[in-house]
Amino acid sequence: MTTTIRTRFAPSPTGALHLGNARTAALNWLYARKYKGTFVLRLEDTDIERNLQGDGSRPSGEELIIEALDWLGLHPDEAPSTGGPFGPYRQSERANHYANQAEQLLASGHAFRCYCSPEELDAHRKEAIAIGDPPGRDTKCRDRSPEEKTLTQAKGQPASIRLRVESGPVYFEDQLKGGLSIDGDDLGDMILVRSDGRATYNFAATVDDYEMKISHVIRGIGHLSNTPKQMLLYRAFGVQPPQFIHIPTVMASGGGKLSKRAGATSLLTYRDRGYHPDAVLNYLSLLSWSSKSGEEFFEREALIEEVDLDRIGATDTEIDEDKMAWLSGQHVRSEPATTLVDHWSAFLDHTNFNMNRDDLTRSAEVFAHRTRLFSDAQSELETIFGEPTLESEETQVILGTREAKIAIDQLHTTWQEVDWQAKTLGATARDAAENTTMSKGQFFSAIRIAMTGERKGPELGDIAYALGKERTLSRLKHALDKIHHNDGREII
RNA sequence: GCCCCCAUCGUCUAAUGGCUAGGACGCCAGGUUUUCAUCCUGGUAAUAGGAGUUCGAUCCUCCUUGGGGGCACCA
Known part of the structure; x- marks a missing residue:
C-alpha cells in the first residue's frame, strides 16, 4: 500500500511569519517535494479578533504569509487563493464542515451540548485547580437525561458542544518521540463548538486535517499537548490519524522567545536585509536537522533530496545570524552572475555611481565572492564605480x-x-x-x-x-x- | 497545583554501552595573495549535577537543577 504524502502548513494570519514558522513551513514543503506529494496551505483564522486585517496601504496577515512563503520559494499546491480539491482553505469559510461533523458526533453520542456559561466553567476550573483536581471536567451537562435535554433545548438557551472524554489513557504516537500517553482526566471534556457556533482550534484543525486527507502533520512541539485531544477526535470520527512529527522550538538568539510581534524576527526583515532566500531555506532546514554526511551547504534540489525527518533532533535551537549570513555568502557564490545581478539590483542605489547592466554583470562575476548579503553589493560597487576624487x-x-x-x-x-x-x-x-x-x-x-x-x-x-x-x-x-x-x- | 517534552563546545550539531567526544559558524594564529575580502592550515571550547545498572557510561534507569509547553467558548 502506498500512501500519498500530503503535508500542510496552517498558520493563523495574525502577522508576518518569523523564522520559527518558516522553518515549519519549510520542512512540510521539503517533505512533500521529496516524496512527490502535496503541500497544502490552510489559514486558521477562526479567531477573528486576532486576524490581521489589511487595507489599502497595509497587507493583511494572509498576504504577509503568502509573501514570505513566496520569497522562500515554498509554493503551496493547494491554498486559499488558488483553491484545490478539498477547499475552501480558510477556516472562516468552513463553518458548515465543522457544523456537520459536530452534528454527527452529537448523534453518535461522542459529544454533548453544554449549557454552562463561560464564567461558570471558568469558576469551576479555578476551583478544581485550587484543590488539585484536574480541571476541565464537570458533569453537570454531560449526563443530563434525554428528557431534560429536550426541555432545555426547547428553551433556546445557547449551548456549546463538548466532547465526551472518558478517564483512562489516551495513547498516540509521534514519529520522533515514539509512543506517548496521557490520561483523559487531564484533558477534560473539551469544547468543540462555541456557544456562538464557531468551532474551536482543536476541532477545526482535526476536521480539516481529516477532510483534507493530510498524511503527515509536521508542526511545532508546542502542539504536542494538543495531539491527544485531536487523537480523541480521530477516534470519535472512526478514522486513522495522520503521522505526527513534532519539531523543537526555534528560539531567538540569546534564548528568548520568537514572537510574531518582534519585528526584527520577521522573515521579510531578512529579505529586506539582503539574505539570499536559498540560504535562509538552507539555514532553516539545518535547525534541529543535520545531514548524514555532515554537509551543511545545500541548494534547493539537494535539500529536497537530503531532508530526512528521522534525523531531526529533540532540542530547542537558537537563531545564529552569523551562520545564516555565512551561508548566504556561500549561496551568493554559487549563483550565476546573470541571475545574481537581479538580486543585487533591488538593493542598489545608483545616486553616487553610474553603471549599466553589462557593468553589473561583469561586477557580479568578479566581486560576488566579496559579499554575503545582496545588500553588500552597494558599498562594494559604489567604491569601484563612484568617480574617484584623488584630492586627499x-x-x-x-x-x-x-x-x-x-x-x-x-x-x-x-x-x-x-x-x-x-x-x-x-x-x-x-x-x-x-x-x-x-x-x-x-x-x-x-x-x-x-x-x-x-x-x-x-x-x-x-x-x-x-x-x-x-x-x-x-x-x-x-x-x-x-x-x-x-x-x-x-x-x- | 497537576500533566507533558527537552538537556554535548558561546551557537548549530555528530557519535557509539568501549579509539585522543567529530564537524560547521564565530573567535584567535599562521599561510597564499599587491591591500581588504576570498581561500587553505592550525588552535580555542562541550557531554548540567548526583546516584544506580555495567568490566565499562555522553548513551540505559532514577533524582535534582535548569529550560520549554500545556491544563481556554486562544491558535
Missing part, C-alpha cells in the same frame, strides 16, 4: 612620485593592447610591477588609487575588468592629468 593628501603623496606616474603611464599603454579579461589584466599588471623600481605594494596601491581612489579593495585585474576598458583607461589618464594639475609642476 594621502592620495597626492602616493601618486605624486615620479615612479608612480611612470607606472600608471606604462600600464595605461600596456592595457590598451590586452584581451580584456580579469585574469589577463591581473597578469599584465603583475608583470608591470616587476619592471618598476617601486615595491609591489607601492605599485599596486598607486594603480588602485588611480583607478578607484582607494588603497584597499579588489584585485587590480578584477577592478579593470568590471570597469571596462574605456572607463579604466580614461581613469588612468585622468589620474595622470590630475597629478600634473594638482602639483602645478612638471614631473616627467
Whole structure:
C-alpha cells in the first residue's frame, strides 16, 4: 500500500511569519517535494479578533504569509487563493464542515451540548485547580437525561458542544518521540463548538486535517499537548490519524522567545536585509536537522533530496545570524552572475555611481565572492564605480612620485593592447610591477588609487575588468592629468 | 497545583554501552595573495549535577537543577 504524502502548513494570519514558522513551513514543503506529494496551505483564522486585517496601504496577515512563503520559494499546491480539491482553505469559510461533523458526533453520542456559561466553567476550573483536581471536567451537562435535554433545548438557551472524554489513557504516537500517553482526566471534556457556533482550534484543525486527507502533520512541539485531544477526535470520527512529527522550538538568539510581534524576527526583515532566500531555506532546514554526511551547504534540489525527518533532533535551537549570513555568502557564490545581478539590483542605489547592466554583470562575476548579503553589493560597487576624487593628501603623496606616474603611464599603454579579461589584466599588471623600481605594494596601491581612489579593495585585474576598458583607461589618464594639475609642476 | 517534552563546545550539531567526544559558524594564529575580502592550515571550547545498572557510561534507569509547553467558548 502506498500512501500519498500530503503535508500542510496552517498558520493563523495574525502577522508576518518569523523564522520559527518558516522553518515549519519549510520542512512540510521539503517533505512533500521529496516524496512527490502535496503541500497544502490552510489559514486558521477562526479567531477573528486576532486576524490581521489589511487595507489599502497595509497587507493583511494572509498576504504577509503568502509573501514570505513566496520569497522562500515554498509554493503551496493547494491554498486559499488558488483553491484545490478539498477547499475552501480558510477556516472562516468552513463553518458548515465543522457544523456537520459536530452534528454527527452529537448523534453518535461522542459529544454533548453544554449549557454552562463561560464564567461558570471558568469558576469551576479555578476551583478544581485550587484543590488539585484536574480541571476541565464537570458533569453537570454531560449526563443530563434525554428528557431534560429536550426541555432545555426547547428553551433556546445557547449551548456549546463538548466532547465526551472518558478517564483512562489516551495513547498516540509521534514519529520522533515514539509512543506517548496521557490520561483523559487531564484533558477534560473539551469544547468543540462555541456557544456562538464557531468551532474551536482543536476541532477545526482535526476536521480539516481529516477532510483534507493530510498524511503527515509536521508542526511545532508546542502542539504536542494538543495531539491527544485531536487523537480523541480521530477516534470519535472512526478514522486513522495522520503521522505526527513534532519539531523543537526555534528560539531567538540569546534564548528568548520568537514572537510574531518582534519585528526584527520577521522573515521579510531578512529579505529586506539582503539574505539570499536559498540560504535562509538552507539555514532553516539545518535547525534541529543535520545531514548524514555532515554537509551543511545545500541548494534547493539537494535539500529536497537530503531532508530526512528521522534525523531531526529533540532540542530547542537558537537563531545564529552569523551562520545564516555565512551561508548566504556561500549561496551568493554559487549563483550565476546573470541571475545574481537581479538580486543585487533591488538593493542598489545608483545616486553616487553610474553603471549599466553589462557593468553589473561583469561586477557580479568578479566581486560576488566579496559579499554575503545582496545588500553588500552597494558599498562594494559604489567604491569601484563612484568617480574617484584623488584630492586627499594621502592620495597626492602616493601618486605624486615620479615612479608612480611612470607606472600608471606604462600600464595605461600596456592595457590598451590586452584581451580584456580579469585574469589577463591581473597578469599584465603583475608583470608591470616587476619592471618598476617601486615595491609591489607601492605599485599596486598607486594603480588602485588611480583607478578607484582607494588603497584597499579588489584585485587590480578584477577592478579593470568590471570597469571596462574605456572607463579604466580614461581613469588612468585622468589620474595622470590630475597629478600634473594638482602639483602645478612638471614631473616627467 | 497537576500533566507533558527537552538537556554535548558561546551557537548549530555528530557519535557509539568501549579509539585522543567529530564537524560547521564565530573567535584567535599562521599561510597564499599587491591591500581588504576570498581561500587553505592550525588552535580555542562541550557531554548540567548526583546516584544506580555495567568490566565499562555522553548513551540505559532514577533524582535534582535548569529550560520549554500545556491544563481556554486562544491558535
